[in-house]
Amino acid sequence: MTDRIKKLAMIGGGTMGAQISTHAAASGYRVSLYDTNKDAFKMSFEIFKFMIGMFDRKPVKTVEELERVAGQVEVVDDLAKALEDADLVIEAIPEDLGLKRKMFREIDALAPAKAILASNSSSIPISRIEDATSRPEQCLNTHFYIPSVILNMVDIMGGTRTRPDVVAAAKDWVWSIGSVPLTVNKEILGFCFNRVWRAVKRETLYMWAEGFVDFRDIDRAWMIFTGNPRGPFGMMDAVGLDVVYGIEMVYYNESKDPKDHPPDRLKDMIDRGELGLKTGKGFYGYPDPEYGRPDFIKR
Numbered sequence: 001m002t003d004r005i006k007k008l009a010m011i012g013g014g015t016m017g018a019q020i021s022t023h024a025a026a027s028g029y030r031v032s033l034y035d036t037n038k039d040a041f042k043m044s045f046e047i048f049k050f051m052i053g054m055f056d057r058k059p060v061k062t063v064e065e066l067e068r069v070a071g072q073v074e075v076v077d078d079l080a081k082a083l084e085d086a087d088l089v090i091e092a093i094p095e096d097l098g099l100k101r102k103m104f105r106e107i108d109a110l111a112p113a114k115a116i117l118a119s120n121s122s123s124i125p126i127s128r129i130e131d132a133t134s135r136p137e138q139c140l141n142t143h144f145y146i147p148s149v150i151l152n153m154v155d156i157m158g159g160t161r162t163r164p165d166v167v168a169a170a171k172d173w174v175w176s177i178g179s180v181p182l183t184v185n186k187e188i189l190g191f192c193f194n195r196v197w198r199a200v201k202r203e204t205l206y207m208w209a210e211g212f213v214d215f216r217d218i219d220r221a222w223m224i225f226t227g228n229p230r231g232p233f234g235m236m237d238a239v240g241l242d243v244v245y246g247i248e249m250v251y252y253n254e255s256k257d258p259k260d261h262p263p264d265r266l267k268d269m270i271d272r273g274e275l276g277l278k279t280g281k282g283f284y285g286y287p288d289p290e291y292g293r294p295d296f297i298k299r
Helices: 015-025 040-053 063-070 079-083 097-110 164-176 193-209 215-226 232-239 241-255 264-271
Strands: 007-011 030-034 074-076 088-091 116-119 139-144 153-158 180-184
Touching: 007 015, 007 079, 015 030, 015 040, 015 063, 015 139, 030 079, 040 063, 074 079, 079 097, 088 097, 097 116, 116 164, 139 164, 153 164, 153 193, 164 180, 193 215, 193 232, 193 241, 193 264, 215 232, 232 241, 241 264
Parallel strands: 007 030, 007 088, 030 074, 088 116, 116 139, 153 180
Antiparallel strands: 139 153
């Protein structure tokens, strides 16, 4: 528990909202979560537990710890109620700049003056959102990874006017929940490790979409090379293919380079409702994906 942050208000009860909120609650923080769909948190929390079970690595918070506190997360469909007494607000809604700016305006109007406003965006710098508020000096990016209690690192990046003490408070809070802050000293689209991961996504999606290599062999290679229990395509399934597409479009809209445009084959999957783990089908089928079977990389 940090001196400055006692209560987290989570905006969005999807994949990341459920993870960050229960992760924080298991670390002793009071947490409220806002979503217009009050069932979103429950469904996303079940997916979170499934993700953790796919790793042999010890999580910083166990499933048992997370289950014990899940009921303590106050899930509401009233934004003002969620923001009451908040010291830190983290937005985790779809990767759409217009939507995020609109949400930040609403948060700014209702959140306590002391509150730090953060975005869990996977690519959009806070500098493109901060002027939707009256407190740009208290805005920053805090980007978590999936699953947060296994890949326990968080990109931290300030905006054009973020105060050093706000960055320091966010870093202290990240340390306090058992995660490692990755500080970005100079603004860059995609932050720290997420930009590295983005380069992997772009190349592997290109290789698959153009028919050079079957996605399963790319995943096999990644699993053998890194020792991870899934490869890039399994990871994209976990994130959500619609989310992946939205992130890639942010990079394309920045560069206008055709090479940065996500492949049409990926959009076709999304249009068919094949979004990955959350819909039971993406590159793999769930709850028993091929990459989880012993014979995926063993004869």
